[in-house]
Amino acid sequence: MWQVRKLGEIFTLKYGKALTAEKRIKGDFKVYSSGGVCGYSDDTLCTNGIVVGRKGTVGSVYYSETPFFAIDTAFYIDEFHNADKKFVYYYLNTLHLESYNNDAAVPGLNRNLVHKLKGNIPPLPIQKKIADILSDYDDLIENNNRRIDLLEQVAQQIFKDWFIRFHFPGYEKAHFIKGIPDGWEVKRFSEMLEIIDGDRGVNYPNQNEMLDEGFCLFLNAGNITSNGFDYSKNNFITQEKDSKLKKGKLNRNDIIITTRGTVGNVALYNSLVPYDNVRINSGMVIIRPNISSINVSFLYLLLRSSSVQQLFNLFSSGSAQPQLPIKDMKRIKVLLPSNELLTAFEAVVKPILDSISSNKVKNQNLIKQRDLLLPRLMSGKLEV
Incomplete structure (x- = not known):
């Protein structure tokens, strides 16, 4: 049965810690600010959880399955009370926390205010079902993003090979004048x-x-x-x-x-x-x-x-x-480059760039579908 609960009863917001810019250049773990990933460090604050923007980009919400550090412009959540952490992440995305900024000069989100907010929260098994449905969409989006990144790398590598390193088709027989291929x-x-x-x-x-x-x-x-x-x-x-x-x-x-x-x-x-x-x-x-x-x-x-x-x-x-x-x-x-080489390059690379665009359109549609489902699932209008 769904129950009205204060948010502070289902999770605890914790303050991020100060970490200067020079200390978040190298490391194995992501460092989050209110604006998202802002660097890497060998220090962590928790093994996984949620980051919420406190100052700057107020109310932004990020989820990390891996250990991370949150700096002092953000809250982080790694304590959940009879609540599924992935459900909490999606639920926070429906609250428009940016509207609770309580400092006009320097945007800020008040921890106690968030803890006192009330929401209609489903039982834990339903929370997990809702989180699983939405996670399926995010997994598809992430898989497409990985494909996009890989295709981008392939296209850029071909460009470098042909036009930076001059390893274009037939380069072994090409005539160079002052280090530049003839016809360029x-x-x-x-x-x-x-x-x-x-x-x-x-x-x-x-x-x-x-x-x-x-x-x-x-x-x-x-x-x-x-x-x-x-x-x-x-x-x-x-x-x-x-x-x-x-x-x-x-x-x-x-x-x-x-x-x-x-x-x-x-x-x-x-x-x-x-x-x-x-x-x-x-x-x-x-x-x-x-x-x-x-x-x-x-x-x-x-x-x-x-x-x-x-x-x-x-x-x-x-x-x-x-x-x-x-x-x-x-x-x-x-x-x-020469006209002939540009034509050959187009034939090789255009299908790669088209595939990148196609995957981005797929992601746009997945995001729309997920965002239409999100409020209906969170309100209980769509049963699971």
Whole structure:
């Protein structure tokens, strides 16, 4: 039978400990802050459990099956009282703990306040069934993430072998001039790419015009990560609003780069991205090749390569919020391979990149299904 219980009766929030940045560089165990994994250490606070954001990213919730350390911007939970820890993790994700921030100047979550919150909690066997159902979704998502990571590594390795180490097909017979294969050229971005910024005029949408669903996906900083697209928190605008914006609309096979805040994240808008109408925000640019032989597979991996990423960082300005100006991007020089080699590379790598995109779409659907189930399971509306 479900019972109304105070949260402090089913788990105990414990304060994380101070651990300076230089002490969380190396180690076998993850270190969590309120923002997630912030380093590694040989020190741990518990063997497994939950991390809850206390200061900074208030109310964030993370789960770890392995030993970890939580710093002093977070709580951790390793004491559960007649409660399944995985159930508690999912339950905390339904509470919107960020709304309990009690310090306007420095966001903070009060431990005693959380302990006093009440919830309708099922018996332990039902908790375990609910946790198992939701865990099945998370396991599938994690398996897809592992596939994505592996495919990314394969694609990047092929790029390095062909275009950095010059071990491309037929390299043994290739003719080199001053260390560069014959038929390759050094070009500036301005000669080979169109770099397009978004509309920043009077019609730029404000927060009140953002919707959970709508005609056009309006990209935010969270959508373009170091691993490409992330659709977990989307904003949309109406068709009417979209029609008023003059720049920044994506075409299929465009590439997006973040140019403000976190500089240099790259995403590929190929045919598998499940949104037909997409616009960038003011902290991004669109990249389109203006040379017909340059395919998006090569360009995407070029922009993600360590050498180009280092140049992005070099040309970024501003300490508080780094920015990468378009005028500086245009100055970047790269080595452009021959047309024949670019065509061969596309044939090898495009299926890999398509598989990455396909797995990301699968994950998006799994996350939607899980998040629809979550409140229904936690409220008892869906019996198990």
